[in-house]
Amino acid sequence: xxxxxxxxxxxxxxxxxxxxxxxxxxxxxxxxxxxxxxxxxxxxxxxxxxxxxxxxxxxxxxxxxxxxxxxxxxxxxxxxxxxxxxxxxxxxxxxxxxxxxxx
Numbered sequence: 001x002x003x004x005x006x007x008x009x010x011x012x013x014x015x016x017x018x019x020x021x022x023x024x025x026x027x028x029x030x031x032x033x034x035x036x037x038x039x040x041x042x043x044x045x046x047x048x049x050x051x052x053x054x055x056x057x058x059x060x061x062x063x064x065x066x067x068x069x070x071x072x073x074x075x076x077x078x079x080x081x082x083x084x085x086x087x088x089x090x091x092x093x094x095x096x097x098x099x100x101x102x103x
Contacts, residue, residue: 005032005054008063017051023070024055029063031055 008024008031011017017033024031035051055063 004057006057006060007052008055008060009053009067010050011053012051014051017053020053020067024053024063024066027066029055029059029066031059031063 009017009020011020014033014035017035021031021033032054033051034054
């Protein structure tokens with residue numbers, strides 16, 4: 001990577017890297033996803049399968065703190081499980097899950 005950038009994290013897939021990068025970008029952290037992965041090969045052999053998330057040197061600690069807070073807050077759980085969407089303003093349906101449609 002170019003001077004002034006540091007590796008924040010190395011993950012196994014481009015999709016996972018893009019999810020993390022999107023999370024950081026939404027919090028004003030400059031980052032890029034760098035991968036040497038080639039879709040032409042039938043198997044992935046490390047380090048060819050590594051996908052790196054790079055951030056600016058001066059934002060490295062901020063990015064680490066954000067990822068740690070994200071991990072600690074368990075934001076990956078379903079909003080239905082956490083109750084975040086239950087009883088939302090203007091919702092008289094209580095605790096129904098829209099995936100369980102009534103027909």
